[in-house]
Amino acid sequence: MKVILAAAAATVIIAVGSNMVLNNAGFSAQEQTSSPSVRLD
Amino acid sequence: MSALKVLIQAIFFVLLASVATAQEATPQPDRSATGGAQTLEDILARQRGEQIDDSFRRNLTGDPNNAAGLANQLGTLGGASDPDLWRALRYDSANITASNKGQAATVLIQDGGMKWLEFRNGPLKTWGAYLLGGTILFLLLFYLIRGRIKIDYESTGYTVERFKNFERFGHWLLAISFIVLGITGLITLFGRKVIIPLLGKDAFAPIAEASKWVHNNVAWAFIAGLIMIFVMWVWHNLPHRTDIKWLAQAGGIVGKAHPPARKFNAGQKFIFWSCILLGGSISASGIALLFPFELYMFAPTFEKLNAIGLPQLVGLGELPTVLAPHEEMQLATAWHAIVSFVLMAIIIAHIYIGSVGMEGAYDAMGTGHVKEEWARQHHSLWVDEVKPAHDPKPEDGTPAE
Numbered sequence: 383m384k385v386i387l388a389a390a391a392a393t394v395i396i397a398v399g400s401n402m403v404l405n406n407a408g409f410s411a412q413e414q415t416s417s418p419s420v421r422l423d
Numbered sequence: 424m425s426a427l428k429v430l431i432q433a434i435f436f437v438l439l440a441s442v443a444t445a446q447e448a449t450p451q452p453d454r455s456a457t458g459g460a461q462t463l464e465d466i467l468a469r470q471r472g473e474q475i476d477d478s479f480r481r482n483l484t485g486d487p488n489n490a491a492g493l494a495n496q497l498g499t500l501g502g503a504s505d506p507d508l509w510r511a512l513r514y515d516s517a518n519i520t521a522s523n524k525g526q527a528a529t530v531l532i533q534d535g536g537m538k539w540l541e542f543r544n545g546p547l548k549t550w551g552a553y554l555l556g557g558t559i560l561f562l563l564l565f566y567l568i569r570g571r572i573k574i575d576y577e578s579t580g581y582t583v584e585r586f587k588n589f590e591r592f593g594h595w596l597l598a599i600s601f602i603v604l605g606i607t608g609l610i611t612l613f614g615r616k617v618i619i620p621l622l623g624k625d626a627f628a629p630i631a632e633a634s635k636w637v638h639n640n641v642a643w644a645f646i647a648g649l650i651m652i653f654v655m656w657v658w659h660n661l662p663h664r665t666d667i668k669w670l671a672q673a674g675g676i677v678g679k680a681h682p683p684a685r686k687f688n689a690g691q692k693f694i695f696w697s698c699i700l701l702g703g704s705i706s707a708s709g710i711a712l713l714f715p716f717e718l719y720m721f722a723p724t725f726e727k728l729n730a731i732g733l734p735q736l737v738g739l740g741e742l743p744t745v746l747a748p749h750e751e752m753q754l755a756t757a758w759h760a761i762v763s764f765v766l767m768a769i770i771i772a773h774i775y776i777g778s779v780g781m782e783g784a785y786d787a788m789g790t791g792h793v794k795e796e797w798a799r800q801h802h803s804l805w806v807d808e809v810k811p812a813h814d815p816k817p818e819d820g821t822p823a824e
Contacts, residue, residue, distance in 0.1 A: 385588050385791070389595030393603070396647060397640035409714060415523045 451479060459483075477514075484511035515747060527716050527748040535746075539753035547757065548616060551764040558768040562775045572676070572781040576796035583798045583806060585787040590655055594788055597648030597698070603641050605767050607634040612760060642709050649702050652695070659686040660695040665804060675801075683803045694773050701766040708759040712752065721754045722746045 408414075412422055454462055461480060468475050485503025503511070511517035512531050521528040586594070610618065611634055619627050665682075666689035672682040674690045682688075687695065711718040725742035728734055734742045746754070777784050783797035798806040 383789075385591045386595045386599075389592050390599050392592070392596055393599050393641060393644040396644040397637065400643040401636070401640045404713075411715070414715075415525045415528065417522075417524060420523070 451476065454479065480510055481514045481516070483507065484514070484516055525716055525748075530747050530749060533747045533749045535750040536753060539750075539757060542757060543612075543760075544616075547760055548612060551612070551760065554764050554768050555771070558771050562772060562780075566775075566780065569676070571779065574782050574794065574797050574800060575679075575681070576800050579795045581795040582786075582792040583795050583809060584791060585793045585798070586791045588791065591788055591791050593648055593651030593655055596644055597652055597702075600641050600645040600648055601702075601766075601770065604638055604645055605763070605770075607638040607641075608760070608763055610634040611638065639713060642706070642713065645702070646706050649698065649706065653699055656687070656695060657699075660692045662692070666692065681800050681803070684801065684805065685808075686802065686805045688802065690776075694769065697766060697769045701762050701769075704762050705759055705766065708755045708762070711755045712759060715752055716748045719746070719748075719751045721751050721758075 416422060452462065452464065454460065454465075456462065459479065465475060485507030487502040490502030508517065512519075513534070515530055515532065517531075519529040519531060610630060614627055614631055614634075618630065622630075663685060665684060669682040669684055669689040672680045674688060675681045676690075707720065711720055722744050725734075725746075726744045729741045729744065734740065777788065783794050784801075786793045786797070795806065
């Protein structure tokens with residue numbers, strides 16, 4: 383059971399981590415489809 | 424290996440055939456009565472869903488070199504009339520400039536999208552639901568007829584270590600992420616049809632939002648798990664001559680025979696390679712969807728298939744090799760869903776046999792230690808290999824954790 387819980391925890395950690403990495407990697411639709419002179423927020 | 428590649432491409436092609444567009448050249452009919460514009464027969468043929476050669480319209484987008492002088496009548500349009508311009512937009516050949524970035528920004532009309540939408544709302548959902556429902560019904564029926572596969576061999580009181588902790592970790596990382604991805608994927612696909620009528624749009628909106636977040640991010644755990652199991656188990660999953668005997672006896676699933684098997688029997692190898700090949704394909708199309716308009720898989724694949732001659736062989740003609748950026752994404756979602764449905768059906772059967780379907784099977788992944796008699800019954804050649812290393816006999820008769 384410990385291994386199953388560890389795998390579940392790893393799934394959560396990977397998901398949250400990848401979200402943080404991708405958010406900071408410049409791959410959002412906003413960054414991909416607009417130039418710096420466009421204000422979207 | 425090249426045979427395997429051809430097989431994968433064949434599967435890829437057959438599943439995609441229903442969403443791909445075949446384009447065959449047909450002789451042009453006489454359109455003198457309409458001055459070269461489309462005739463009633465052209466329109467009716469299109470409405471009947473027939474493949475038509477639309478090059479007479481597609482290429483009729485005006486000629487700037489033939490422009491009337493600026494001061495003359497119609498001179499301001501520069502050689503292309505309004506209908507010429509609209510046709511160029513319709514067939515995505517107009518020279519568009521857009522302020523936002525990306526190849527997709529300059530595609531104003533993308534008619535392949537309707538085919539995708541109809542496929543997604545029709546055959547994909549219908550056949551996907553039939554496949555999953557049919558698999559569950561089949562397993563239920565199988566359970567009622569065959570019952571649980573029992574351990575026939577006499578208990579020795581020993582257990583044998585079947586999987587090490589890191590192997591089980593890799594398995595469960597893949598399993599948990601796949602189940603989460605499966606559920607959130609189904610929510611995304613069937614939300615509009617099933618959940619909105621049940622809960623309403625207001626309730627579905629946050630569910631859809633959460634599903635998307637989870638699906639996009641848990642995908643990486645799935646890919647990590649896939650790489651782990653590939654590295655750990657590929658060696659044990661290579662074909663072996665014992666697989667033939669195992670398959671000839673249907674693995675003992677039907678009847679009472681217990682064909683010998685090494686660490687993995689032919690059935691488990693089928694599950695393994697399904698995970699690797701289908702899971703790998705799902706991951707590839709998923710990554711293409713996570714980074715929209717960055718990775719194009721389909722035009723190059725269609726090109727290769729055309730070169731092999733497979734689409735022509737089954738009468739589909741050449742597959743299109745020039746695809747709009749949106750079309751690439753649409754094909755990726757269709758492919759992602761089709762392959763996922765197939766893998767889900769296989770995994771449902773895997774979950775069945777690893778839990779209620781077979782006595783003692785869950786221990787392999789549950790605790791990592793199986794009863795020796797179970798191991799002898801289902802993996803006799805493997806247990807002969809590891810026998811000297813089997814676990815010490817537990818005092819209280821319960822398997823070691």
